[in-house]
Amino acid sequence: MNTILSLLRPRILSAINSLRTDNEKNSWVRIFMYSVVGIVFWIGIFIIFYRVLFYFQSVQDFGNILAMKLISMLIMTFFTLLLFSNIVNCLSHLYLSQDLPLLHSLPVSSKDIFFSRWIISTFDSSWMIVAFSFPVFLSYGLIYKTGIIFYVIFLVAIILMCLISSALSGILVLLGAIILPAGRIRTILIILGVILVLFLILFLRLIRPEQLVNPDSFASVVLYLNSMQTPNSPLLPTTWITDAIKAALNGEIKSCLFNIALTGTCAFMLIFISNITAQAAYFMGFSKSQTTPQRLFAPVKYKDYNWESLLNFLTRESKAFAVKEIRTFFRDSAQWPQLFLMAALIAIYLYNFSVLPLDNSPIKTIYLQNLFSFLNIGLAAFVLTAIAARFVFPAVSMEGEAFWIVQAAPVSTKNFLWIKFFLYYIPLVILAEVLVVVSNLLLRVSPFMMALSAITIFCLVPAVVGMAIGLGAVYADFKSENPAQVVTSFGGLLFMILCFCLIALVIILEAGPVYYIFIANLRGQSFSLLQIIWSIISFIFTLFLCLLAVFYPIYLGEKKLRIR
Amino acid sequence: MIELHKLTKDYGTTIAVNKLSLNVAAGEIYGFIGPNGAGKTTTIRLMGGILAPTSGSIIIGGLDMAKKPVEGKKMIGFVPDRPFLYEKLTGMEFLRFSADLYDVKRDTFLQKAQNLLQQFALLDWADELIEAYSHGMKQRLIIASALLHDPRILIIDEPMVGLDPAAVHMVKDILKELAVNQTTIFISTHTLSIAEDLCHRIGLIHKGTLLAQGTLDELKHIAKLGEARLEEVFLTIIKENTFI
Known part of the structure; x- marks a missing residue:
């Protein structure tokens, strides 16, 4: 544990040193501007969700279903975002950072290097989701008039979700890096991720949601709302997290604790598996990532055409x-x-x-x-x-x-x-x-x-x-x-x-x-x-x-x- | 060819170069030695136009670098201590880029570039992206590109770092030949044997100040040493802080 703390120290000290007053990047204007933008976003998210939930409350029957569906959609979105950002961050922190050759030359096990890097990657990928999901759940708490326990459960659930997604990403990255050099995986992943997002955006746009205001489309809306009540798979951690938050919202403590326990055991089991995998596979993947980079696509040369002449x-x-x-x-x-x-x-x-x-x-x-x-x-x-x-x-x-x-x-x-x-x-x-x-x-x-x-x-x-x-x-x-x-x-x-x-x-x-x-x-x-x-x-x-x-x-x- | 007059660079917290004055004649190889943090790289970067001096002047080939930096730079071939290059260009593309900036004649470029790549054992790598080159190969490519426009002045910071013995030998021969052909060479180095072998005159800088300069014999005299290696002269002058 001491080794891991020592490996984390440069990062912590760098963060502390960046706050020193003699750091030229640390002017009051800069801090003020970042704070204002952050607070505006935070308040903006709170106001939007508060108004949406307030509106839902005014819709009879469907309002509660919509609010609950929104939670599961949010959890699913957060989890997907966390998974993607953790994979990209894990690849950088575990295989591509410039200080890694130095770390691997030190008399520490590759498992310890993995774990310290995994902690940094988890923090980098998760802090924003935790910070900006809070106003969302604060608005739920206010609308549903919950006690302090709801916020505690929400915080524990979100942190466990971050740990699950990060451990899963760590395992995926460790296994992927044995097959392909880490730099190549990152490129392919980013391209695939963007294509996926593009398809989603285009799909959502092309179904023309503005037509929902057309009375002729009401029949399909009713069908959609019916489909909303279908329960999610009980084997997914996102279902447990959603159920824990919903239970906390409705004051069902037993169900809430059961789901939190499920999520927690899953998170710690995945961290354990990722450590075992790291012991066997991390150094192999790191060694592979140090190979000479090759072009993803070989250059195509046309003898008769030279674009530079343009x-x-x-x-x-x-x-x-x-x-x-x-x-x-x-x-x-x-x-x-x-x-x-x-x-x-x-x-x-x-x-x-x-x-x-x-x-x-x-x-x-x-x-x-x-x-x-x-x-x-x-x-x-x-x-x-x-x-x-x-x-x-x-x-x-x-x-x-x-x-x-x-x-x-x-x-x-x-x-x-x-x-x-x-x-x-x-x-x-x-x-x-x-x-x-x-x-x-x-x-x-x-x-x-x-x-x-x-x-x-x-x-x-x-x-x-x-x-x-x-x-x-x-x-x-x-x-x-x-x-x-x-x-x-x-x-x-x-x-x-x-x-x-x-x-x-x-x-x-x-x-x-x-x-x-x-x-x-x-x-x-x-x-x-x-x-x-x-x-x-x-x-x-x-x-x-x-x-x-x-x-x-x-x-x-x-x-x-x-x-x- | 090179005149530095009361050159000073103050970084706010440290004075890296303090009222440095020196002259280097055409065809001379001037070695600039000193301990770590003495101000060698800062001086080199000031001469190359990469840093602006706090005060003092730099005259390159009769041109004041503060007034005519572009014309001054055209005469210089600059080799930094760390070989940072455009990683997504190939070696040959980088040489063409350099040739365009330094206005190398188009009809002679290809032949010249191929000769230099051949000389520096990089011809087989000419069409590979620079990101695939080793440290030594990048260093050789930078030296080749610095020589592409036949500079009248060559400013080199730690020329032999990362080079294998054969490349070190080759670079030494090239530098001697250039000096014979009246190219002025200013070298900063830690490797005292290189300064001893190559340089006509050596300047010793410590804490931003030029402590001593002259031929090896003159330096031995300043250090009050008889038959001694440059290493002993260096250590004595640094220890005693002997000024010129």
């Missing part, structure tokens, strides 16, 4: 960076699932516009179409921000420890940042324009709204990309083991908040003039002088904001990289 219009140094960026991006298998997700996001976005029931609406269609089109500018810009946060913001950090090459090369930092800017700006502006124009075509909007949307997006894309590159350089992390995750850092959060503020400002600035122009066109009226001046000032200010968002962050990024 970039001949660029200067030599820009082309060199462009080719390097494109190659490293597409050869990094961690990027592929993100591309799938992005494609799905766009497909669903456009699909939603194609199924809007505009003709059935009681509001006049022409108002609705143009209102949606105007809001669509903001929505498309938010989608763009999400894409930029994932792909553009980490672009500077992605240089990683090889950033010395750029610093030592005869290229100015300013040029380096502008090359990065244009590399991402071009595909994103095409994507954003396609998104806006196609959704506007689906909405059948007026030529004025079409032009306004296209021009506004054309101004917003460079602003978002400029902020992503500039702030990405200011908050660059060249030492991260996973540079793509810098978006979850303080800089990433700041980028998202600033982008949302910019988009909101642009929409607010344009709302007034657009309304005047739209009404004037509709009624054949002319504008007053005040309206003309206001409109001109609004559009000029919008343009100024966008230009400022392009140049100022890049200037800051350049300054920051230069004085390192």
Whole structure:
């Protein structure tokens, strides 16, 4: 046990040291911002669930069934999330971390290394689920007016669920790593996971849940509610956890304790099995993971075709960076699932516009179409921000420890940042324009709204990309083991908040003039002088904001990289 | 070719380089030695344009690196102490990337790259991703890429770390040949035998300050030692904190 504690100590001490006041990443602004975002999410979850459960209570007969069904759905979702995140975390902590060769060179058994790493992986995968499931069950507790025992049972049940999913993941990973190198398993798993999520999202979207409000569909809803009362399999730990929480909610202590006991014995038995498996298999898998990485797909070469020649219009140094960026991006298998997700996001976005029931609406269609089109500018810009946060913001950090090459090369930092800017700006502006124009075509909007949307997006894309590159350089992390995750850092959060503020400002600035122009066109009226001046000032200010968002962050990024 | 004038780098908590001044002539091999944390790598990174100095100046081939960094860097071949590269590029792709940045003539690139890869025993690995290379292979690839644009100045931090004896011998021969052809070479190293074998002059840095510099004989004189190896000279000067 002492060995395991010693192995855990570096992690604990690192966490404590990161809180030291002399740590430059530890400013009050940073802590305040993280706390505010965390609290807002926490309160948001609580309010949503409280209102939903409050509404359920008002529905006779079905209300209670729905509330109970919601618990089992939540437990199932949490368990699936925990299982997936534990597998990915176990692979990283057990086989891919940079400090593992050092640990394995120490005079400690591989079983102890496994157990200490498993504890860290369990904590990393579970703390968020435990923290953010609490407001959900707090709302259940308040609505059902339970005593303190319910919260204790809920906490024990959730912790045991985390242990079960983590132990199961550990066993799966230990066995998988004997067959395939750990790095390969992670890639395949992430791709499969994303494909699964995509299918689920597409399936849920394509069954068109909005049709449930159609009275003709009520028959199927009744059938669905009947199917809800079918009990889950008694052999699954999720059933025991659900039953324990339901029993605690209804004050049935005996049933509750029985299910908690079942869950607890299952958890400890799985931990025991995972330790025995680790004794036999961990070192074998670790050794396999140290082999030379090979490409997942062999390169395909066409003698007569060279894609690089498409970039001949660029200067030599820009082309060199462009080719390097494109190659490293597409050869990094961690990027592929993100591309799938992005494609799905766009497909669903456009699909939603194609199924809007505009003709059935009681509001006049022409108002609705143009209102949606105007809001669509903001929505498309938010989608763009999400894409930029994932792909553009980490672009500077992605240089990683090889950033010395750029610093030592005869290229100015300013040029380096502008090359990065244009590399991402071009595909994103095409994507954003396609998104806006196609959704506007689906909405059948007026030529004025079409032009306004296209021009506004054309101004917003460079602003978002400029902020992503500039702030990405200011908050660059060249030492991260996973540079793509810098978006979850303080800089990433700041980028998202600033982008949302910019988009909101642009929409607010344009709302007034657009309304005047739209009404004037509709009624054949002319504008007053005040309206003309206001409109001109609004559009000029919008343009100024966008230009400022392009140049100022890049200037800051350049300054920051230069004085390192 | 290299002039450092009162170069200082203050990291806030430590002064890594303190008012360092030195000159290196064309065709000279200058060895920079010192204990761990003496400020060798910081000096090298300042000269390569990777770090900005707190004060002082760096003149490379007559150009002030603070005013004309891009032009200055074009003259430099830089080899860092740790071989971090773009892991998802192949060796040949990395050399092409370097050639494009340093403006190596397109018509001579392929021949030159193949010769260098051959010389550094990497030709068979030219189309493999760098992530599959060993530490020594990455180090050899970095040295090859630093030589691709025929630099007038070569700045190398710990050149022999990770290299096998044959590669060490080969790199030494290449450096001597480059110096004969008037390339200025600035080497930082812990391996005193390499400094002894290769360098025309040696500078000894400790706690950011240049304690002594000169030929091996001059250093022996400063250390008041007769016939002695560089190791003894090094230990004596460090121990006594003898200033120039």
